[in-house]
Amino acid sequence: MRSLLLGVGVLAACGDNMAEPDRPVVVGECNATVTEVPREASGHVEVGTPISWRTNPPASGKHYPVWAGWDRSYEELERGYWMHNLEHGGVALLYRCDDGCPEVVEQLLDVARAAPIDPLCTAPLRNRLLVVNDPLLPDGIQVAAAAWGVTYTAECFDDSIATFVTDHIGHGPEAICTEGLTSRGTFIELE
16 A cells, blocks of 8 residues: 555656746856746637746746747747747747846847757748847846746856757757747847
8 A cells, every 4th residue: 555655646746747946057157047947737828818827937838829930039029929939949038128238139149140050940040049028037137048848047148048048949849940920020130
């Protein structure tokens, strides 16, 4: 009987996708950390529906049925769109600059430009990356990134975010690099 209860306990623990996030791992300057987060139940909700997630930034869960166009930067983009991009194996490079920070935005664009070409993407798309202004990031977090099931947060720009991109791009449950919503955003031009 004891081994049966132990087995049930182990199974329950394995299926618990509402567990607490793993401890953040410090990866660079600016208190840059990477945190594996529990996967939330995903599914589509109508565009404009308020969505709440257990982590900030979110890294899995409900999202809109339309994803954002790849290889773009966005001044305004609701999280429900880019969350769908994460499900497709994308990485969202996020920033929060209450008083503006063009140098940080340019550094994130440089990270996106330097990322290797994704073999799933066809021209003019290069890879599954977005650069997004996210005013909902926690106070004190200026730079963040999210991929399916993992987040990166930092108090300022740190080069370690490029390693996060390399380590986590393409890890969503759906491998898709077709064009999403294109009526918004600015294409990330190679220079």
